[in-house]
Amino acid sequence: MKKYIKYNDIEVVYKENLHGGGIRFGQQFIPVVKEKFGHIDHVFEFCSGPGFIGFSLLANNLCDKLTVADINPEAIKVLNETISKNGLESKVAAYLSDCLDAIPETEKWDLVVGNPPHVLAKNEEEYKKDITLYDPQFNIHKKFYRDIRKFLKPTGSILLQEHTESTSVDDFKGMIEQNGLKIIDVFAYNSPVIFNSKKNGVGFNSTTFKKLINPIKVYKFLKRRIFPPIPRNYYFIHAKIA
Numbered sequence: 170m171k172k173y174i175k176y177n178d179i180e181v182v183y184k185e186n187l188h189g190g191g192i193r194f195g196q197q198f199i200p201v202v203k204e205k206f207g208h209i210d211h212v213f214e215f216c217s218g219p220g221f222i223g224f225s226l227l228a229n230n231l232c233d234k235l236t237v238a239d240i241n242p243e244a245i246k247v248l249n250e251t252i253s254k255n256g257l258e259s260k261v262a263a264y265l266s267d268c269l270d271a272i273p274e275t276e277k278w279d280l281v282v283g284n285p286p287h288v289l290a291k292n293e294e295e296y297k298k299d300i301t302l303y304d305p306q307f308n309i310h311k312k313f314y315r316d317i318r319k320f321l322k323p324t325g326s327i328l329l330q331e332h333t334e335s336t337s338v339d340d341f342k343g344m345i346e347q348n349g350l351k352i353i354d355v356f357a358y359n360s361p362v363i364f365n366s367k368k369n370g371v372g373f374n375s376t377t378f379k380k381l382i383n384p385i386k387v388y389k390f391l392k393r394r395i396f397p398p399i400p401r402n403y404y405f406i407h408a409k410i411a
């Protein structure tokens with residue numbers, strides 16, 4: 170079933186099985202990009218799924234152009250729906266691509282963002298069980314860091330979000346440095362999640378109303394909205410061309 174989430178004027182189409190955290194911890198990119206980079210020209214969202222991070226950066230006027238890519242054709246379908254629904258054809262390009270393999274080299278980016286699969290899988294079989302979660306032998310990260318330089322503008326930055334319980338920066342340091350890149354900063358964003366979508370506000374739509382029927386659910390629902398959980402499990406790696 171299709172779902173929709175609104176970031177300012179952009180309504181993002183998605184399906185629950187395509188959601189890999191971009192609605193929740195992925196929204197940390199908004200304050201982080203605002204603080205560290207301000208407004209930039211062209212953003213690329215790697216392993217974008219439905220593009221929650223990229224579209225919310227665009228909707229918050231933090232970039233002018235957006236490129237998104239994912240290996241899953243279902244994700245590309247919803248990405249294209251979001252593009253046409255919101256009339257974003259002149260600003261957003263979507264590619265079906267295994268890592269960066271199918272991206273034309275004419276693409277040049279100021280900032281690359283993303284929350285790629287963050288759990289190390291032993292092999293391809295394990296990866297295929299959940300492609301939103303597993304990175305087989307870190308091959309996704311290895312291919313990304315091997316190829317990203319040719320798409321980065323000389324002053325461009327890479328900002329990937331990783332999971333503290335699954336990896337540390339040491340897992341990626343080698344692949345970053347071996348490919349002519351350098352780590353600028355590794356940091357966590359530990360403020361409450363920014364629920365910056367209209368659908369995440371406390372409103373009285375039909376879903377909210379159903380929740381009101383059960384007092385325990387109402388309590389949990391309001392508590393989550395008033396005291397949003399602080400996601401301490403994620404960190405960012407900021408890298409640039411060395």
Ligand SMILES: C[S@@+](CC[C@H](N)C(=O)[O-])C[C@H]1O[C@@H](n2cnc3c(N)ncnc32)[C@H](O)[C@@H]1O
Pocket residue numbers: 187188189190191192195215216217218219220221222238239240241244266267268269283284285286287300301302309
């Ligand atoms: C953690 S999810 C993040 C999705 C989205 N950014 C979000 O937050 O909802 C990881 C994404 O990586 C994609 N993916 C997995 N393997 C890939 C590959 N080899 N190349 C490109 N994308 C890949 C998956 O399809 C999935 O959409």
